[in-house]
Amino acid sequence: MELPRAWQRPDPLRGLDRISWVEVCDGRGVASRVSRLLRSLMDPSADVRLDALSSLADRLLTDDTVSEASFCAVPYLVELGASYKVAGDVRDRVIFLLAAMALAGKGFTEEGRRTHRRWNALGRELPRTAPDWLTQTRHAVAQGAPKIFEALASERAACLVALACAVPENLPSFVSGLMSDMVELPNEEMPAGEEMLSEAAEIAVALLKRSPELLVVDQPKVLGEGLMRPAHQPREVTAALMGYRFALASAYGDEGAW
Numbered sequence: 440m441e442l443p444r445a446w447q448r449p450d451p452l453r454g455l456d457r458i459s460w461v462e463v464c465d466g467r468g469v470a471s472r473v474s475r476l477l478r479s480l481m482d483p484s485a486d487v488r489l490d491a492l493s494s495l496a497d498r499l500l501t502d503d504t505v506s507e508a509s510f511c512a513v514p515y516l517v518e519l520g521a522s523y524k525v526a527g528d529v530r531d532r533v534i535f536l537l538a539a540m541a542l543a544g545k546g547f548t549e550e551g552r553r554t555h556r557r558w559n560a561l562g563r564e565l566p567r568t569a570p571d572w573l574t575q576t577r578h579a580v581a582q583g584a585p586k587i588f589e590a591l592a593s594e595r596a597a598c599l600v601a602l603a604c605a606v607p608e609n610l611p612s613f614v615s616g617l618m619s620d621m622v623e624l625p626n627e628e629m630p631a632g633e634e635m636l637s638e639a640a641e642i643a644v645a646l647l648k649r650s651p652e653l654l655v656v657d658q659p660k661v662l663g664e665g666l667m668r669p670a671h672q673p674r675e676v677t678a679a680l681m682g683y684r685f686a687l688a689s690a691y692g693d694e695g696a697w
Contacts, residue, residue: 448590451518451525452477458511465508466501466547473498473508477515480529488529489697496536496697504545504553505576513537513576517583520598521590532696534587534598538605538683541580544669546573558671581606588614595621597690600639604682607646618643636689642682651678 455474463470476498479491499509519525520534545553548568556573557565567573584606591599592613600621603614621640645654651674668677687696 448518448522448524451522452481452515455515460508460511463508463511464547464551465498465506466504467498470498470506470508470511473512477512477519480519480533481525485526485528488526492529492532492536493697500536500540500543502545503539503543504547505540505543505572506547507570507572509540509543510572510576510579513540513579513583517580517586521587531596531598531690534602535687535690535696537580537583537587538598538601538686541577541602541605542680542683543573543576546571546576555669557669558673560671562671562673581609584609585611597633597636597639597686600636600643601683601686603643604639604646604679604686607643607679610647615644615647618647633689635685639682639685639689642678642685646675646678646682651675654678654681 455477458474460474461469461471463473465473473495476491476495479487480495482488482491495512499505499512516533516537520530520537522530525533544556546556546567548554549570554567554571554573559565584602587602588599588611595617599614600618603610603618618640621637622644624637642654645651690696
């Protein structure tokens with residue numbers, strides 16, 4: 440019997456040493472620890488894996504801010520998220536981290552300052568000075584997402600819905616069908632705690648149809664307590680954030696994935 444595609448994938452961290460991490464910066468300074476933290480995600484000990492993931496998220500997504508290290512780490516996070524060689528307690532969280540990085544609202548500049556995602560009155564995103572790690576990281580996640588969807592095609596998991604919301608333009612057709620099935624599943628057949636996942640799937644379907652105006656889910660939880668929606672932020676960006684947060688809450692509650 441042929442193994443599932445997620446079992447056929449090569450070493451997820453191949454080529455990691457080709458990057459000179461001491462010359463790369465993350466949200467805490469020099470990114471020399473990033474390669475070791477990535478390797479620790481495959482450690483036999485669950486405590487080591489989860490501690491490494493927490494430290495990695497703190498460095499690659501520092502206060503909703505991505506960096507050069509975030510961009511460099513994306514290909515390895517994609518392979519970790521797509522491989523059954525990686526423990527499930529880490530794999531799903533890695534996919535959530537990728538979705539969060541794709542939806543990040545800020546990026547570090549070469550001087551270590553933060554540049555924010557902003558839009559003009561027409562809802563068009565304003566350009567940022569190069570190197571624009573915010574845009575580059577978002578595009579890197581979008582390019583790598585199909586590998587995850589292909590490898591985990593048979594799964595109906597919250598992390599896949601979150602990634603579907605974060606990069607809706609790159610989804611294969613079966614993902615759209617998966618989301619539609621989740622939206623139409625009667626509540627009595629839905630496992631406990633998955634109501635929010637159904638709402639996230641509904642958002643993903645609306646984004647896939649390029650019709651965010653069809654969303655019927657209210658917005659109170661989209662940005663979290665005390666945060667405001669940026670001026671002129673397009674509705675589809677708000678919808679993607681909503682879908683991600685609903686999916687995250689359905690999987691990990693208010694505690695989050697890391």
